[in-house]
Amino acid sequence: MSLQASRNISRFWEWGRKIICVGRNYADHAKELKNAIPKEPVLFLKPPTAYVREGSPILVPLYTTNLHHEVELGVVIGKGGTAIPQSAAMEHVAGYALCLDMTARDIQDECKSKGLPWTMAKAFNTSCPISEFIPKERIPDPGKVNLWLKVNDQLRQSGCTSQMIFSVPYLISYISDFITLEEGDLILTGTPKGVSAVQQHDELQAGIEDIVTMRFTVDRQDH
Amino acid sequence: MSLQASRNISRFWEWGRKIICVGRNYADHAKELKNAIPKEPVLFLKPPTAYVREGSPILVPLYTTNLHHEVELGVVIGKGGTAIPQSAAMEHVAGYALCLDMTARDIQDECKSKGLPWTMAKAFNTSCPISEFIPKERIPDPGKVNLWLKVNDQLRQSGCTSQMIFSVPYLISYISDFITLEEGDLILTGTPKGVSAVQQHDELQAGIEDIVTMRFTVDRQDH
Numbered sequence A, B: 001m002s003l004q005a006s007r008n009i010s011r012f013w014e015w016g017r018k019i020i021c022v023g024r025n026y027a028d029h030a031k032e033l034k035n036a037i038p039k040e041p042v043l044f045l046k047p048p049t050a051y052v053r054e055g056s057p058i059l060v061p062l063y064t065t066n067l068h069h070e071v072e073l074g075v076v077i078g079k080g081g082t083a084i085p086q087s088a089a090m091e092h093v094a095g096y097a098l099c100l101d102m103t104a105r106d107i108q109d110e111c112k113s114k115g116l117p118w119t120m121a122k123a124f125n126t127s128c129p130i131s132e133f134i135p136k137e138r139i140p141d142p143g144k145v146n147l148w149l150k151v152n153d154q155l156r157q158s159g160c161t162s163q164m165i166f167s168v169p170y171l172i173s174y175i176s177d178f179i180t181l182e183e184g185d186l187i188l189t190g191t192p193k194g195v196s197a198v199q200q201h202d203e204l205q206a207g208i209e210d211i212v213t214m215r216f217t218v219d220r221q222d223h
């Protein structure tokens, strides 16, 4: 049996090799962090070790005192490609996942002010909680779905992907011009406004309309 | 046959999931770019699609006019781990590779001044040329080997890993505190001074003493 044959796209987090994240893709969120509206997508990476699934906790790194949730639509790549035209982009999508882009905001602010990469703020273990895989058919238009997130039953984020500055096909085309996309890659498409800090013992719930929900608890890193 | 069983560490670039790079790890290089000497390692990521092997060209992205070479010792992880103590770090090393951290310096400067992540400057296709795999036994002390790089037969970089600010065991321990290391991961350990721009048709040669050499040509991205 070949390596290829043992891959199941519905468990992309076990073997996928890239998580490409888009920052500031909702104008209202860019404004709440006092950032400029970008003319081109702002991209950063998380490693696959950032994935965490329901049943395991989100861990607050020891070095942050301001860990934020960012609820995002994740796009799972089913067919790889380079320089994919926007018109063909959706053929490369296998499905979706609801994702959190957990962000050490204090560290990110420090990196931004010092001109340093965002790795410590964005790429730590458990910085990418994800839902189950959502087959493409269940979201006919990724540009028109509502995302929400609650902390301890209080609604914090609620937004529609129609508010995105750069659409899913635009992002796939833009990224694949200089980073080849592969089967199992995940693109996080940015967060609507309402990001806020979480603490040990908080419970996060998030969902996409009636399509998926997920629940995570927050714990401290213990070493 | 399991996914695990089909993995061969000497072809880590085909299945490894992370490339973690250390910036400013040689004081003389930090100085040549007018950067402060870091108190903690500066870390950034490349995706596995950045790998390029001898026989294929390094491609200059369309958006840069100042692509730099950075010759670096790469450390290949053989045994994964989290919060690895420095004293055990070398047990997690399977071997090494000679690597280039190709960097769009103009884009990196722009990212630094705007507080943006370094993805466009560091993570593009072919931004991580690598040699063959070097088994651990061939480099008894990774803190005492000489690296060199020539462009069109002119020596540009020559340095010893003894000049590193943070040692290989320190880096493995530091990184694994917040990013779990996995088999097949690669750590790029920073570059000595002498970085410079390359152009289409240039030929790069690099080596580690009498242990390994590699050769790459430079071409333009064609779309």
Ligand SMILES: [Mg+2]
Pocket (backbone or CB within 6 Å): A044, A045, A117, A118, A119, B044, B045, B117, B118, B119
């Ligand atoms: Mg980065």
Ligand SMILES: [Mg+2]
Pocket (backbone or CB within 6 Å): A021, A022, A023, A024, A070, A072, A101, A190, A191
């Ligand atoms: Mg985000």
Ligand SMILES: [Mg+2]
Pocket (backbone or CB within 6 Å): B021, B022, B023, B024, B070, B072, B101, B190, B191
């Ligand atoms: Mg470098």
